[in-house]
Amino acid sequence: MDIRKNNENKNQKESSPNQTTDKKKKFGRRDFLKGAAKAAALGSVAMASGCGTALLPSKEERELRWKEYFKKNYRLMTVSEKEETVRRLERLAKIKKDVSIQMSSKAAIPGVLYGYAFNVTRCEGFMECVAACVKENNLDRKSKTQYIRIFEMEPGEMAPAAGNGKYFHEVPVEGHFYMGAQCFHCENPPCVKACPTKATWKEPDGIVVVDYNWCIGCRYCMAACPYYGRRFNWHDPEVPAKEMTKKQHYLGNRMRARGQMEKCTFCVQRTREGRLPACVEACPTGARVFGNLLDPKSEIRFVLKNKKVFRLKEELTTDPKFWYFID
Amino acid sequence: MIRDVMNISRCKKNIFRIFAALFFILAGKTAYCGSGGVIETYKNATAPFDDEKLVDPMLSFSDHLVLVNIKYQGGKFWTRTRKDKIERFKCSKCHNNQDVNRPEAAKIAHGDIRLVHGGQEKPLQCFTCHNKDDRDFLVTEKGVIIDMDHSYKLCGQCHFRQKKDWVGGAHGKRVSYWAGKRVVRNCTSCHNPHSPRFKKRWPATYSHPLD
Numbered sequence: 001m002d003i004r005k006n007n008e009n010k011n012q013k014e015s016s017p018n019q020t021t022d023k024k025k026k027f028g029r030r031d032f033l034k035g036a037a038k039a040a041a042l043g044s045v046a047m048a049s050g051c052g053t054a055l056l057p058s059k060e061e062r063e064l065r066w067k068e069y070f071k072k073n074y075r076l077m078t079v080s081e082k083e084e085t086v087r088r089l090e091r092l093a094k095i096k097k098d099v100s101i102q103m104s105s106k107a108a109i110p111g112v113l114y115g116y117a118f119n120v121t122r123c124e125g126f127m128e129c130v131a132a133c134v135k136e137n138n139l140d141r142k143s144k145t146q147y148i149r150i151f152e153m154e155p156g157e158m159a160p161a162a163g164n165g166k167y168f169h170e171v172p173v174e175g176h177f178y179m180g181a182q183c184f185h186c187e188n189p190p191c192v193k194a195c196p197t198k199a200t201w202k203e204p205d206g207i208v209v210v211d212y213n214w215c216i217g218c219r220y221c222m223a224a225c226p227y228y229g230r231r232f233n234w235h236d237p238e239v240p241a242k243e244m245t246k247k248q249h250y251l252g253n254r255m256r257a258r259g260q261m262e263k264c265t266f267c268v269q270r271t272r273e274g275r276l277p278a279c280v281e282a283c284p285t286g287a288r289v290f291g292n293l294l295d296p297k298s299e300i301r302f303v304l305k306n307k308k309v310f311r312l313k314e315e316l317t318t319d320p321k322f323w324y325f326i327d
Numbered sequence: 328m329i330r331d332v333m334n335i336s337r338c339k340k341n342i343f344r345i346f347a348a349l350f351f352i353l354a355g356k357t358a359y360c361g362s363g364g365v366i367e368t369y370k371n372a373t374a375p376f377d378d379e380k381l382v383d384p385m386l387s388f389s390d391h392l393v394l395v396n397i398k399y400q401g402g403k404f405w406t407r408t409r410k411d412k413i414e415r416f417k418c419s420k421c422h423n424n425q426d427v428n429r430p431e432a433a434k435i436a437h438g439d440i441r442l443v444h445g446g447q448e449k450p451l452q453c454f455t456c457h458n459k460d461d462r463d464f465l466v467t468e469k470g471v472i473i474d475m476d477h478s479y480k481l482c483g484q485c486h487f488r489q490k491k492d493w494v495g496g497a498h499g500k501r502v503s504y505w506a507g508k509r510v511v512r513n514c515t516s517c518h519n520p521h522s523p524r525f526k527k528r529w530p531a532t533y534s535h536p537l538d
Contacts, residue, residue, distance in 0.1 A: 169529075
């Protein structure tokens with residue numbers, strides 16, 4: 001096992017700065033989990049013997065679950081380990097819920113840093129983006145989890161917190177404007193620093209992601225985020241199988257579980273394929289602009305260069321990659 | 328009704344004038360404290376980025392495309408065709424040098440079209456935009472004939488600023504992909520040319536308060 005680990009470390013150059021601490025944490029947690037898993041296994045055997053074999057998970061399922069339970073933090077996996085875990089998760093989804101998903105572990109595209117701009121003048125509050133996001137990212141229908149908030153704002157206000165985030169009437173209303181907020185994918189993200197298990201980090205393309213399996217649900221990141229960008233699962237999310245988005249990414253819209261943190265990932269499952277995030281694609285007014293900040297010809301660069309742009313709470317030096325602009 | 332619409336737009340515009348001033352001041356502050364970080368990162372990124380090969384060129388957009396005959400900062404770009412989406416096209420089916428004297432003329436005429444476009448003093452007329460002699464085409468005020476797939480040229484003669492933003496990417500929207508071939512929506516796939524203001528409607532969903 002240790003030999004294998006050394007090999008991985010060689011393969012995994014990009015995450016080297018934190019490696020020693022990661023390793024320490026990992027072992028600590030793993031020792032703890034091993035004990036817990038044994039207890040769980042005993043428990044399930046006891047239960048199964050009481051209820052007959054019909055409820056007993058198949059051998060295949062037990063094996064898959066076992067391997068899933070002891071997998072590493074995504075950032076420390078080799079490419080082939082990433083591939084193995086997504087195949088396992090696909091298989092488990094098939095066995096447990098009878099849905100055929102296709103899960104990707106595609107890495108960031110080199111030379112890409114994603115940026116987002118929101119046109120405050122253009123948004124009319126139709127909330128098509130919110131509906132599309134819920135669908136694309138398999139958000140819990142029961143508690144109505146949403147990554148995006150749209151605020152109806154009085155003239156002169158500038159902080160979304162001062163706006164009305166739960167309007168439901170015909171829009172747009174005269175004399176108001178609309179402002180969307182979601183995870184801003186800060187370059188200097190306070191949530192990442194707050195996480196005690198390194199379950200959340202910034203990818204090379206600037207997307208702040210969560211390894212759901214590594215999240216212990218302490219919600220420190222939620223408290224650390226000054227933009228209310230993170231959402232917590234108090235229950236297992238419920239998504240009807242036929243409404244589920246089957247094209248998934250390990251760091252994106254795959255199914256989360258109770259006690260795990262989730263958030264906007266700029267639709268990593270789409271953007272790494274060159275597609276636009278679901279909210280951008282769904283917006284009927286063109287208020288949402290998305291693209292590569294490192295590409296001088298991109299729309300986002302055009303906006304940053306030619307429009308009056310601003311970011312929220314800049315004084316906190318979180319350095320968000322989400323700008324607002326007006327015409 | 329028309330006055331109503333105009334009032335809204337004026338009101339909205341004024342809000343944003345005040346806003347513009349506010350943001351300008353703020354922008355000054357930003358420039359002062361916001362150097363470094365991601366702003367510096369992107370400003371230093373001046374090398375061209377080739378995203379052409381990121382997207383499978385064989386991916387067909389569900390709609391037909393036409394090459395826009397203006398270039399944007401990245402070169403060529405495309406827009407979706409319109410003619411195949413206009414139910415009454417070709418116009419020359421009926422408008423063919425003869426009076427439209429079919430018995431059902433009243434029914435098939437364009438009673439559904441209400442022009443709510445342009446200032447109150449000088450509202451636009453059908454033939455400000457449509458070519459009287461060949462209805463299949465549009466026409467500018469200077470008499471340049473324009474294909475209906477290229478209506479951005481028609482709109483652009485009066486809405487110069489919006490057209491510039493549309494070309495650059497700050498008005499309108501790109502279709503489906505941020506990488507690869509750039510395809511954008513045409514003006515008329517968002518704006519009804521006859522009453523271009525967006526209609527009020529109910530939002531697609533609603534939000535619970537955050538916990």
